[in-house]
Every structure is written in C-alpha cells, then in structure tokens.
Amino acid sequence: MAVGRTEHVIDPTRVHHRWQRTLPPVLEIDSGDVVEFDLRVAGDGQITPQSTAGEVQLDFETIYILSGPIYVKGAAPGDTLRIDILRLRPGQWGWTMILSDLGLLPEDFPEPYLKIFDLTDGQTTRLADGVRVPLAPFLGTMGVHPYEPDGELPFPPHRGGGNMDTRHLREGATLWLPIWCEGGLFSCGDAHAVQGDGEVCVSALECPMQATLRFTLHQRSIAVPQFTTPPGPLTPQNDSRGYHATMGISDDLMDCAKTAVRAMIGWIVENHGLSAEDAYVLCSLAGDLKIHEVVDAGVWNVGMTLPLCVFDAGE
Numbered sequence: 528m529a530v531g532r533t534e535h536v537i538d539p540t541r542v543h544h545r546w547q548r549t550l551p552p553v554l555e556i557d558s559g560d561v562v563e564f565d566l567r568v569a570g571d572g573q574i575t576p577q578s579t580a581g582e583v584q585l586d587f588e589t590i591y592i593l594s595g596p597i598y599v600k601g602a603a604p605g606d607t608l609r610i611d612i613l614r615l616r617p618g619q620w621g622w623t624m625i626l627s628d629l630g631l632l633p634e635d636f637p638e639p640y641l642k643i644f645d646l647t648d649g650q651t652t653r654l655a656d657g658v659r660v661p662l663a664p665f666l667g668t669m670g671v672h673p674y675e676p677d678g679e680l681p682f683p684p685h686r687g688g689g690n691m692d693t694r695h696l697r698e699g700a701t702l703w704l705p706i707w708c709e710g711g712l713f714s715c716g717d718a719h720a721v722q723g724d725g726e727v728c729v730s731a732l733e734c735p736m737q738a739t740l741r742f743t744l745h746q747r748s749i750a751v752p753q754f755t756t757p758p759g760p761l762t763p764q765n766d767s768r769g770y771h772a773t774m775g776i777s778d779d780l781m782d783c784a785k786t787a788v789r790a791m792i793g794w795i796v797e798n799h800g801l802s803a804e805d806a807y808v809l810c811s812l813a814g815d816l817k818i819h820e821v822v823d824a825g826v827w828n829v830g831m832t833l834p835l836c837v838f839d840a841g842e
Contacts, residue, residue, distance in 0.1 A: 533561070535556060537594055538553060539566070539567070542592045544592065546676075546689070546714075552597060553594075554597045555598045556598070560742055561741045562740055566718045569716070573590065576620045580638075581639070591716060593716040595712070598711070602744050603709055604708065607706065607745040610702040610741070612697065614738065615697065615739075616664070619646055620644060622644065623733065623812060624730050625640040630728045631729075631784060635789070646732075654812070658801065659837060660812050661764035661813075664698070665719055668716050670687045670704065670715070672708045692717075695756050699757035701755045702753075703749055703754065705752070713742070719733060721812050721813065723815050724816050724817070725810075725811070725816035727784075727816065728810065732812055770834055770835060772832040773787045773831050774787055778827070780821075784829045791814060795833070813833060817830045
C-alpha cells in the first residue's frame with residue numbers, strides 16, 4: 528500500500544455518539560496520512576469547571592463525544608490499521624466523578640462525588656494538600672467499527688478496539704486494530720489526562736485533548752487489538768520513588784480486586800489523611816490493578832499498586 532504524506536485537521540464539530548456504519552465519513556485519507564484532532568471533554572456541556580456533584584445530570588446517550596468516522600482508502604475486512612500516536616496535549620481543566628451504581632465499589636460509595644482539576648501546569652495536577660498526580664495523557668477510545676454489533680454506544684470496548692481505556696497508549700505508542708468494515712471507519716475520543724489500570728471509580732481524569740495520529744494500512748490480519756509502547760518503563764512518570772501495594776486473595780477475581788482497592792483506600796486515609804472519596808479517586812487516577820497470579824488451585828491474587836511519588840510533592 529502506497530504511503531501518503533498528507534496532513535489533515537479534522538472538523539471538531541463533526542462528532543457522533545454511537546458506532547454506526549451508516550454515518551458518512553467526516554474525512555477520507557490515504558495510508559500514511561496524519562490527522563490532527565481537537566477533542567471535546569467527555570460530558571462537554573453536562574459538566575463544567577463550575578459544576579458540583581449535586582447538580583450534574585449525565586446523559587449517557589451523549590456523554591461520549593467521538594470524532595470521526597475516518598475512512599481509510601483501500602481498507603478492507605481482514606486488513607490491519609496501524610495508528611501511531613504522535614502528539615497528545617491535554618486542555619486546561621478536567622474532571623473525575625464517582626457515580627452511584629457504577630465503578631468497582633458502588634456499595635461503598637453510594638453518593639455522587641465530583642472533582643475538578645486544573646491542568647494548566649502541564650506536568651502534574653493537585654488532588655489534595657500534599658498530593659499531586661503526574662499527568663500521562665492518552666485517548667480512552669480509539670477504534671474502528673466492529674461491523675457487528677452496529678448502532679451501539681461507545682462503551683464497552685469491542686473487537687475493533689473502542690473504549691479500551693488502555694493508559695499505555697500514550698504519546699510514542701502504536702496501536703494495531705483489526706479491520707472489520709470497508710474503509711475501517713476509525714473514531715476516537717474520551718481523552719484522559721491520566722488514569723490508573725482499572726479506572727476503578729468509573730472515570731479517569733476526563734479532559735479536552737489535542738491529538739495527532741498517523742494512520743497506516745497493512746494488508747495482513749490480526750485477531751485482536753494490539754499495541755507497542757516506546758522504549759523504557761511502562762509508567763515512566765511514576766517510577767521515581769517506588770510503590771505501596773495491597774493484595775486481594777480469593778476464589779473470585781472481582782472479589783480480589785474489591786478487597787485490594789478497599790485496602791488501598793484504607794491505607795491512604797490512615798497514612799495520608801485524605802477523605803475516602805479522594806482516596807478512591809486517587810486509586811482511579813494513579814493506582815494500578817494487577818493480576819499477580821491465577822494458577823494457584825483456584826485462589827487468585829489481585830494487587831493494587833500506588834506510586835509513592837504522588838505524595839509530599841512540595842505542598
């Protein structure tokens with residue numbers, strides 16, 4: 528497939544809220560082209576920097592705002608689309624929310640809780656006194672249309688990618704997606720300034736984002752989405768001071784995860800004086816759920832690890 532060198536700026540007003548094959552493409556590109564996106568924050572118009580938890584009423588039909596679809600000329604089912612993540616720049620503010628009945632621990636947090644963040648520093652953001660979270664931007668949703676199902680909301684993820692919420696898809700990484708529809712029909716959105724593996728409180732640090740992506744068509748097949756990270760550690764912004772970790776051990780992986788996160792929330796509250804709500808938010812933004820083992824006679828071990836660099840950052 529010939530490689531082009533055209534750069535495009537996608538119209539930020541051309542958005543959609545469902546995976547629909549019948550949507551006309553907002554852009555047609557050649558393999559090798561670069562596209563610049565100006566992505567709106569999830570919940571744009573429903574949450575503002577002045578919002579409070581009690582007044583927010585989210586419309587889940589429109590909360591996810593996707594840019595696209597983009598039609599890649601020559602793309603056919605069975606091909607693979609390579610997406611190189613060239614540049615990611617968060618906007619000036621963002622939000623994280625605990626929502627009743629959602630997230631990993633809805634029974635522990637039945638009331639909504641909203642946190643607004645100032646992102647103008649560009650490197651870290653303040654969560655509470657003495658707690659700053661390093662920023663690590665990525666796009667929570669990148670995907671091609673899965674062909675089936677059709678007309679679905681952007682969540683959950685699907686065989687063409689979609690709402691994968693994979694924080695390692697940072698600047699310099701490459702995402703590989705199997706193509707299921709003619710033209711691929713790529714869309715993206717749900718930009719995050721930072722998120723831990725698990726996104727346990729149901730939201731990351733949702734924000735506006737300027738993103739630059741390069742698309743290359745490969746005429747070979749892959750079965751599932753794949754990605755490659757740039758050289759170096761998976762979490763370079765977090766590795767300076769080590770980690771504290773808690774474990775959940777059970778015969779049920781979900782129970783393991785809940786136990787580990789509850790233990791981490793308790794440790795944060797006891798040792799760093801945060802409210803339980805802020806501790807839960809911190810776990811969602813900076814904590815990582817990890818499966819430590821799944822082979823030991825039906826008893827699993829899930830860990831929650833938290834980078835110690837978020838504490839005592841000069842405040």
